[in-house]
Amino acid sequence: MTASTTIPDTPGTAVLRRFNRTWSQRVGVLEDSFLGLGLPLSRARLLHEVGHDPDVTVRDLRERLDLDSGYLSRLLRDLEDRKLVVLTPDPADRRRRRIHLTRSGARLAARLEDRSEDLAQRLVDPLTVRQRERLLAALGSADLLVRAATVHLERVAPDGPLAAEAMASYVAELDATFPDGFAPGPVAPPEVVVLARSDGATAACGGLQPLGDGTAEVKRMWVSPDWRGAGLGARLLRHLEGLAREAGHERVVLDTNLALTDAVALYERNGYRRTERYNDNPYAEAFFTKDLTQDLTQDLTSPPA
Amino acid sequence: MTASTTIPDTPGTAVLRRFNRTWSQRVGVLEDSFLGLGLPLSRARLLHEVGHDPDVTVRDLRERLDLDSGYLSRLLRDLEDRKLVVLTPDPADRRRRRIHLTRSGARLAARLEDRSEDLAQRLVDPLTVRQRERLLAALGSADLLVRAATVHLERVAPDGPLAAEAMASYVAELDATFPDGFAPGPVAPPEVVVLARSDGATAACGGLQPLGDGTAEVKRMWVSPDWRGAGLGARLLRHLEGLAREAGHERVVLDTNLALTDAVALYERNGYRRTERYNDNPYAEAFFTKDLTQDLTQDLTSPPA
DNA sequence: CCATTTGTCTGACTCAAGTCAGAGATCGGT
DNA sequence: ACCGATCTCTGACTTGAGTCAGACAAATGG
Numbered sequence: 065m066t067a068s069t070t071i072p073d074t075p076g077t078a079v080l081r082r083f084n085r086t087w088s089q090r091v092g093v094l095e096d097s098f099l100g101l102g103l104p105l106s107r108a109r110l111l112h113e114v115g116h117d118p119d120v121t122v123r124d125l126r127e128r129l130d131l132d133s134g135y136l137s138r139l140l141r142d143l144e145d146r147k148l149v150v151l152t153p154d155p156a157d158r159r160r161r162r163i164h165l166t167r168s169g170a171r172l173a174a175r176l177e178d179r180s181e182d183l184a185q186r187l188v189d190p191l192t193v194r195q196r197e198r199l200l201a202a203l204g205s206a207d208l209l210v211r212a213a214t215v216h217l218e219r220v221a222p223d224g225p226l227a228a229e230a231m232a233s234y235v236a237e238l239d240a241t242f243p244d245g246f247a248p249g250p251v252a253p254p255e256v257v258v259l260a261r262s263d264g265a266t267a268a269c270g271g272l273q274p275l276g277d278g279t280a281e282v283k284r285m286w287v288s289p290d291w292r293g294a295g296l297g298a299r300l301l302r303h304l305e306g307l308a309r310e311a312g313h314e315r316v317v318l319d320t321n322l323a324l325t326d327a328v329a330l331y332e333r334n335g336y337r338r339t340e341r342y343n344d345n346p347y348a349e350a351f352f353t354k355d356l357t358q359d360l361t362q363d364l365t366s367p368p369a
Numbered sequence: 370m371t372a373s374t375t376i377p378d379t380p381g382t383a384v385l386r387r388f389n390r391t392w393s394q395r396v397g398v399l400e401d402s403f404l405g406l407g408l409p410l411s412r413a414r415l416l417h418e419v420g421h422d423p424d425v426t427v428r429d430l431r432e433r434l435d436l437d438s439g440y441l442s443r444l445l446r447d448l449e450d451r452k453l454v455v456l457t458p459d460p461a462d463r464r465r466r467r468i469h470l471t472r473s474g475a476r477l478a479a480r481l482e483d484r485s486e487d488l489a490q491r492l493v494d495p496l497t498v499r500q501r502e503r504l505l506a507a508l509g510s511a512d513l514l515v516r517a518a519t520v521h522l523e524r525v526a527p528d529g530p531l532a533a534e535a536m537a538s539y540v541a542e543l544d545a546t547f548p549d550g551f552a553p554g555p556v557a558p559p560e561v562v563v564l565a566r567s568d569g570a571t572a573a574c575g576g577l578q579p580l581g582d583g584t585a586e587v588k589r590m591w592v593s594p595d596w597r598g599a600g601l602g603a604r605l606l607r608h609l610e611g612l613a614r615e616a617g618h619e620r621v622v623l624d625t626n627l628a629l630t631d632a633v634a635l636y637e638r639n640g641y642r643r644t645e646r647y648n649d650n651p652y653a654e655a656f657f658t659k660d661l662t663q664d665l666t667q668d669l670t671s672p673p674a
Numbered sequence: 675c676c677a678t679t680t681g682t683c684t685g686a687c688t689c690a691a692g693t694c695a696g697a698g699a700t701c702g703g704t
Numbered sequence: 705a706c707c708g709a710t711c712t713c714t715g716a717c718t719t720g721a722g723t724c725a726g727a728c729a730a731a732t733g734g
Contacts, residue, residue, distance in 0.1 A: 077486055077489035077490055077493060079505045079508055079509050079512070080489045080492065080493065080504075080505065080508055081485060081486070081489050082512060083508040083509070083511065083512040084392075084396060084489075086512050086515055086516055087389075087392060087512075087515065090515055090516070090518075090519045091389060091515065104719080104720060104721085105720080105721090106720075106721065106722090121681090122681075122682065123680090123681065123682085126681090126682095131722085132722065132723060132724085133681075133682065133683080134682085134683070134684075134685090134722090134723080134724080134725095135721080135722055135723075136682090137682060137683050137684085138683085138684085139721095141683085157680095157681085157730080157731070158729085158730060158731085159680065159681045159682070159729070159730045159731065160680095160681065160682085160730095161681085161682070180386065181382055181386075184382035184385045184386050184389075185382055187385070187515070187518055187519070188382060188385065188518065189518075190517075190518045190519075190520075190604065191514065191517070191518050191600065192600055192603070195514055195517070195518075195599075195600050198510060198514060199385075199510075199511060199514040199515070199518075200384045200385065201507075202506075202507040202508070202510045202511040202514070203384055203385055203388040203507070203511055204384050204388070205503060205504075205507045206388065206392075206504060206507040206508055206511060207384070207387060207388040207391050207392075209496065209500055209503060209504040209507070210391055210392065210395055210396065210492070210504070211391055211395070212495075212496070212500070213395075213492055213493065213494075213495050213496050213500075213504075214395045214492070214495075215495075294500075295496065295497055295499075295500050298497070299495065409689080409690055409691085410690080410691090411690070411691065411692095426711095427711075427712065428710090428711065428712090431711095431712095436692090437692065437693065437694085438711075438712065438713080439692095439693080439694080439695095439712085439713070439714075439715090440691075440692060440693080441712090442712060442713050442714080443713085443714085444691095446713085462700080462701070462710095462711085463699085463700060463701085464699070464700045464701065464710065464711040464712070465700095465710095465711065465712085466711085466712070
């Protein structure tokens, strides 16, 4: 609660590191709570994961948990020997194997869950209702911010499945937002597609289309509802501007519908100014442009050196 | 950011557990950051600990980190072989051995520190200044609350060193607060002394002295400045009331100085009412009492069952 | 239908992190 | 000077977690 009109010498990371220490000392137990029911941690985590979505394939797990295939195979075998799971070949692709919990596996998974819930409860217990609310609010916003901070921006193939999926989300959202729906004709995807990805899910997307004459158009800016308010839009926008600048463009333009108030605010906040219509997109009501040659935007992502 | 006028079914622990997941996935790396400089984690941690206070004895470390003596011995030997520390017998007690960092040990410890700082910096980096402030504020308050929630209240020997130390802090604070200082005569410690301890440090203290006639006096309530605002005072007070009730007392009384506005507020918030002077303590300006027989105070520490 | 890729599994390791049972010095009290 | 406690160290184990190099079977693309 120190006043923070000036940037302190120790740039907050002290707080972060202290918190990390506190958390891992006192709450690290939450993880270890999976322990003590006869299963080592790795196996318990695996069981938990299987419990969370039945019928996963070995492959899915391997990808999700980033485990060595041999190791995973052995872990699964161990769970199988303990009669906690059964592996059956996937009829659709007989190389794959599907994993189901047995009855006792489900029971154990539930007990692990309870145990972890118990521990969480016990942590929160000594606090007053008021404090509990403060704690949970703090953790909630820290969660969002940490996740936002660790999102990866990656350029993907514009015609790949990831890009297609993101485009579909974008279209679906506009369709739900506009009073008369949104039904664009079949359009080619933009030349550049960037996704913000987190945990294998797409948190935001945006595209870039060269229009010639030193101009690139920003297209399909979209932030998943789960991620609003985490600054992903601004980050993605800056990233796209950077790419445009690298590609030698002198300005970016974009169009938008005025119903998208958040988007309009985002553009205005980031140095975009209204300009005249430059296309015949029937859904577009407002047109923006930003000069990339004069680097007025100070980089907000890193402190002044 | 959901409205929280009603208590949700899933009592926040979901938020907590989700946060735990996020944190350990993304930031757990902070711990592992000690890795990769050629030292395994346990040794790196040990080095870090030694760096933080030079001239520790093996015994101290064993106690502080709760390690098996054989294991610790081996770890230290490993550090010694790597020429990172030197062990010398303690002249005062030649069974003990003191540990010092060598020059290269200190260098490595500093690099470990930097590395962890770097990682923290990198986490925070993609955020805007605004978001960073939000994150650090959230972590700061979560830190305090988590630490508060995991404080242990323990009764200690009134004449032991821990009690003495706490009393000294109490006296020192009052001495600094009162315009004319605070110099009580040599008084016997209260019959019951309870400390709130965290990480081997005392966060708060309080005492209980039977006055006869069904009455117990609450004495020496003190919360360390680091811990103000975490609700420790209320918790300790309730704990003392419980002890008094168990011991068969019907009411508690206490005196205080009006300069201690926080304390006065605490007592009023917790059902204490003003009463007339019952002793001749020259520093006391206000006297409070609370009836223990009617259990009006609902227990705020746990939700209604 | 054949070569290549993909998905799973086995065997043979490594490494970190402990635990447990003493051995041997050293100290403190009597 | 002796006894029991204290401190440190050694040896002999265990367990968990994970890596790496293939082997083998099923799918997939030309």
